[in-house]
Amino acid sequence: MAASSTPDSFLQKPTEELLFLVQNPELYHPSLVAEAGRELRRRGASLPPPPTPEATAAPESAYPESVPETSAGARWWPAGVLAAAVLGLGWWGLHTPTKPATPPASVAAKKAEPIVLEAVKTERLPDFEAKTAAQVAELRRLLPAADRADTTATGRYLRMARRYWLAENAAAHLTSQARTGAVTAVFPGQVDLTLERITWFMRAKAYNQHLTATMEERLNLMQQGLTLRRSSLQVFKSRYEAQMQLLDPQEEKVNQEAIGLAEELRGHYQRKQPLRGNITEL
Template identity: 35%
Template sequence: MSAPLSPGPDSLQSKTDAELLFLAQNPSFYHPDLVRAARQELARRGVALPVAPAPETAQATDEPDDVPPRRWQLPALLLGLLGLAAALYWWPVGNKNWKNKLGPVPKRELVAVPTHVLPSFDSLTTAQLGQMPATLPTPERRDTTAQRKFLLLARRFWEAENQSDYLYQQALAARIDSTFPGQVDLTLDKWRRLTSVLVYDHKLQPTMSARVASMHHAALVRRETLTTMKGLYLSGRPPLDQGLMYFNDSVTVLRQALLGVPAARRIRPMEELRRRVEAEEARQASPQV
């Protein structure tokens, strides 16, 4: 640490003006005699000490610090809004004397339109699901996890199939109306609920997998036949022909197999088709009355 500066005149004379000014302007850092001697040396040299600037006085503002609240603004604003609302309410929006050149508009009468609502097949579906476990081999029924998945898929199948069979029977009996296309779309959505999950491996037992494959085949046939029936109806033609009836019979065979109907009691689609063709030929050959 350097020794303190000596207050002697010789030592101060060797200092520069800047060093002397620093001593004179910082009296708290040095001995009073040294500070006084530095100021005297500056005075001898004719160097004036800078004068500290006077503290700025606060400028007076036009507005006082505490501005009284303008309580008159809120009532005035409310009155203005009320006036605007009244003006808009009474503003003319058109010619009050206007009359329809075609005369008064007639009132529309409600016309009752007969519709066919799709019935619920919940009870039938539950009964069909109750029959299916008995058609499985006993070892496969022990796999309760696979059986549960199998019955979930079967429920989706029967929900779509029962609705499809209903629409077929309605078309066969000529009891469909303008709601038929929409009912077909609803039924196709049910089939999509089944086919969309059949792309996954559900880890089923062999017989269960074979039954699900039959369900998938029936779904493809039903989707094609329903779409064709809808197109025929919209074009003004009969919604059924011999080919569509044959496809319906092929699905009926699959239904019977899924429910455990013995093979000897199942219908034979080709025989049913031949019988219908012969009946139609006989009808056309008979004299018209």
């Protein structure tokens, strides 16, 4: 298997891919199968039952320890009868014309039916690694020179930015699928994986990483955006399971707000201040 077995690698894999790994242990290294099983248990997914051992063969019937002795005639006459019967069947088989066995009509018709392969269209959730790397580099360039001079704080900030963009890109991708109706059976699992990425960012955000004021301000924007994304993804999953329309005007507004926060981080968009007062006085 090409992917590494690091926790981050398995965190980014869809649940169905991890299930395939566990269900086919003979195709992969045991350490990868074990790591996939641990990740599935962490997600609360049900693991496939282990193969049941083959039923042991029934013990041979016990023979009596002793057989009563019989006379020589009584011992050999059954063998003679059996030999005569075998010779008679052999003579009958040689003088009786054989006919080719004809399979039943239902069996012949079944064999003649063509094999139909049913294909199910699925789409794997992209990893967005290349796109995320470019976005992180862009955020680094946008930092003031004084902030970049603090290399320790800059490193921590960029690691948080990577977590944000991995989650944001995946959430935007799933929102696009919800808008176009291009969701498949793997959609709920992909939502769960993206929610895990959001949680990955939120847990790290809870700690004081001793960043600069500019970095903290931008991390707050990231947190606001992922809070909106988390709410929408949970709504999408619930509506998918209830077979309802995924995107409505309210969720579209949430999506646009999250996009606006992402653009503001990149310096491409500045949010307008909310309107205040009576509309007739403006």
